Amino acid sequence: MSAAPKPMSGVLSPVVTPFAADLSVDMPRMVAHCRCLLDADVGLAVFGTNSEGNSMTIGERTAVLQALTEAGLPADRMMPGTGGCAIPDVVDLTRTAVRMGCGGVLVLPPFYYKGVSDDGLFAFYSEVIERVADERLRLYLYHIPPVAQVPLSLDLVGRLLDRYGSIVAGIKDSGGQWDNTASLIERYASRGLQVFAGSETFLLRTMRAGGAGCISATANVNPAAIVDLHGCWRGADADQKQAALDRIRTMFAAFPMIPAMKHALALATGHEGWRRLRPPLLALPQEQQSAFAQVAQKVGFALTLNAI
Amino acid sequence: MSAAPKPMSGVLSPVVTPFAADLSVDMPRMVAHCRCLLDADVGLAVFGTNSEGNSMTIGERTAVLQALTEAGLPADRMMPGTGGCAIPDVVDLTRTAVRMGCGGVLVLPPFYYKGVSDDGLFAFYSEVIERVADERLRLYLYHIPPVAQVPLSLDLVGRLLDRYGSIVAGIKDSGGQWDNTASLIERYASRGLQVFAGSETFLLRTMRAGGAGCISATANVNPAAIVDLHGCWRGADADQKQAALDRIRTMFAAFPMIPAMKHALALATGHEGWRRLRPPLLALPQEQQSAFAQVAQKVGFALTLNAI
Numbered sequence: 001m002s003a004a005p006k007p008m009s010g011v012l013s014p015v016v017t018p019f020a021a022d023l024s025v026d027m028p029r030m031v032a033h034c035r036c037l038l039d040a041d042v043g044l045a046v047f048g049t050n051s052e053g054n055s056m057t058i059g060e061r062t063a064v065l066q067a068l069t070e071a072g073l074p075a076d077r078m079m080p081g082t083g084g085c086a087i088p089d090v091v092d093l094t095r096t097a098v099r100m101g102c103g104g105v106l107v108l109p110p111f112y113y114k115g116v117s118d119d120g121l122f123a124f125y126s127e128v129i130e131r132v133a134d135e136r137l138r139l140y141l142y143h144i145p146p147v148a149q150v151p152l153s154l155d156l157v158g159r160l161l162d163r164y165g166s167i168v169a170g171i172k173d174s175g176g177q178w179d180n181t182a183s184l185i186e187r188y189a190s191r192g193l194q195v196f197a198g199s200e201t202f203l204l205r206t207m208r209a210g211g212a213g214c215i216s217a218t219a220n221v222n223p224a225a226i227v228d229l230h231g232c233w234r235g236a237d238a239d240q241k242q243a244a245l246d247r248i249r250t251m252f253a254a255f256p257m258i259p260a261m262k263h264a265l266a267l268a269t270g271h272e273g274w275r276r277l278r279p280p281l282l283a284l285p286q287e288q289q290s291a292f293a294q295v296a297q298k299v300g301f302a303l304t305l306n307a308i
Numbered sequence: 309m310s311a312a313p314k315p316m317s318g319v320l321s322p323v324v325t326p327f328a329a330d331l332s333v334d335m336p337r338m339v340a341h342c343r344c345l346l347d348a349d350v351g352l353a354v355f356g357t358n359s360e361g362n363s364m365t366i367g368e369r370t371a372v373l374q375a376l377t378e379a380g381l382p383a384d385r386m387m388p389g390t391g392g393c394a395i396p397d398v399v400d401l402t403r404t405a406v407r408m409g410c411g412g413v414l415v416l417p418p419f420y421y422k423g424v425s426d427d428g429l430f431a432f433y434s435e436v437i438e439r440v441a442d443e444r445l446r447l448y449l450y451h452i453p454p455v456a457q458v459p460l461s462l463d464l465v466g467r468l469l470d471r472y473g474s475i476v477a478g479i480k481d482s483g484g485q486w487d488n489t490a491s492l493i494e495r496y497a498s499r500g501l502q503v504f505a506g507s508e509t510f511l512l513r514t515m516r517a518g519g520a521g522c523i524s525a526t527a528n529v530n531p532a533a534i535v536d537l538h539g540c541w542r543g544a545d546a547d548q549k550q551a552a553l554d555r556i557r558t559m560f561a562a563f564p565m566i567p568a569m570k571h572a573l574a575l576a577t578g579h580e581g582w583r584r585l586r587p588p589l590l591a592l593p594q595e596q597q598s599a600f601a602q603v604a605q606k607v608g609f610a611l612t613l614n615a616i
Contacts, residue, residue, distance in 0.1 A: 057394045057397050058365075086364055086365045109588065111420060112362040112363075120589060120590050123590060126587075147421065279428055279429075279434075280421060280425075280431065
């Protein structure tokens with residue numbers, strides 16, 4: 001049996017998922033995009049929110065993990081999203097990821113019921129961890145209240161650390177509230193919790209506070225510059241670099257994020273299929289494509305994109 | 309090939325799901341509870357919100373449908389919840405239900421992404437209907453914004469009716485806003501849409517306005533009285549009967565609904581296992597069990613429960 005993976009850090013991306021005309025996963029293109037990201041030193045948080053991970057079945061996600069590892073991509077650079085509403089599904093995919101040697105798994109809270117208690121969420125994560133029953137499991141919590149509408153409180157994180165120690169390896173904070181990320185680092189980084197900002201907007205602050213890095217959608221389309229700031233955040237020009245990242249992020253945030261990133265990838269690769277999303281998400285409408293072109297030119301985005 | 313099922317109406321219940329000690333579905337007890345409900349003339353909306361349907365995998369839900377039909381329960385009285393976030397999952401379970409002869413399927417919108425467009429939701433339901441590709445499909449839309457946080461607008465319902473006619477057979481309105489239910493009936497009942505209130509609180513108003521009935525959680529624990537009002541809503545004592553239903557409903561609504569119903573079933577059947585829920589939901593805490601007993605005595609609830 002292999003050893004437990006090391007703590008993950010740096011820049012990861014919820015890898016956007018390319019779909020074929022019948023909306024099945026376009027595996028060769030998925031492998032190729034993942035390779036590009038790895039070449040830029042971006043880790044693979046496949047099946048994240050911006051990957052349309054929850055729009056894919058457990059079977060489809062398992063097949064993607066198999067395709068990636070069979071293509072020779074390193075599993076220890078993967079942090080697949082394995083969360084869901086049904087415990088047996090979460091256990092199933094998490095087990096697969098652990099056995100494949102993934103560096104970790106990123107686990108949403110169950111997101112159907114709202115207003116659930118910390119006790120209930122603790123019981124959910126406990127069931128998952130105890131059913132997977134593998135010391136190699138490294139579970140990264142996924143706090144994203146704007147989408148899941150089910151927050152993970154600071155206290156809950158502490159309770160899970162108390163009970164499960166190093167198995168609860170980190171957290172991605174996509175709440176968009178710096179105070180919460182800062183509190184997570186302050187309270188739990190010294191206990192080994194790897195705290196990731198959910199966007200590179202908070203990357204410099206996260207590094208200065210003692211966090212692990214960021215897991216950010218826009219690392220799909222601006223990987224080199226984000227990785228660069230992570231590598232030299234102590235440099236004199238770090239604030240300038242952060243400002244440059246912010247301009248690109250702001251540009252994408254002015255559009256529906258996933259359609260805009262897929263549109264950018266279609267432009268960069270010449271492959272129209274990149275524009276496909278699974279409903280309820282839809283491709284960037286024609287009029288927004290024109291608006292995107294204008295803004296991209298203004299901030300000099302095309303050059304950055306060509307780098308991947 | 310069998311004919312398309314007839315429009316469903318009357319009283320249905322999102323059947324609460326009994327779990328064994330390992331949290332697997334307790335099939336014999338599930339069959340028995342469904343039989344009780346059918347005996348009281350309550351239809352089986354298995355895998356609803358109050359069934360913890362989204363806490364069960366597609367495989368588990370398929371197995372339950374098989375167990376119910378193999379036990380001889382009539383599929384045309386079943387309206388399983390087949391919604392989810394991943395289209396292939398929804399198509400898979402919906403096809404199973406149609407082939408088994410289910411009276412209909414109750415389909416949530418995909419509930420992970422928030423703020424999605426009507427166009428996106430239309431595309432989601434279109435993909436499901438066109439992939440199932442079976443004229444016997446009778447799809448009931450499930451509007452439950454307090455939980456799913458993804459509403460189905462009046463316009464969207466109209467567009468789906470325009471495009472898919474009798475395949476879009478009805479809607480369950482669990483929004484808790486009478487005006488919306490009234491508008492659904494006013495606009496679409498004449499076109500064949502079966503409009504169900506999401507709670508018996510609105511049953512009399514729904515029937516007077518020309519709706520089809522209700523699909524209500526508390527039909528698990530108060531079936532006879534709800535069915536009685538549905539049967540004789542034109543009677544002189546209908547308002548009194550509605551008021552009696554409201555007293556029971558209000559009692560349950562003062563507690564977490566699913567744990568309270570399971571507690572009531574544990575009391576009525578003497579089977580402690582009824583108290584189990586899948587996390588993130590939890591059993592009714594001890595102190596609330598005492599409070600429940602007091603209120604139940606006050607409104608004379610035990611008698612009603614004994615009737616099932």
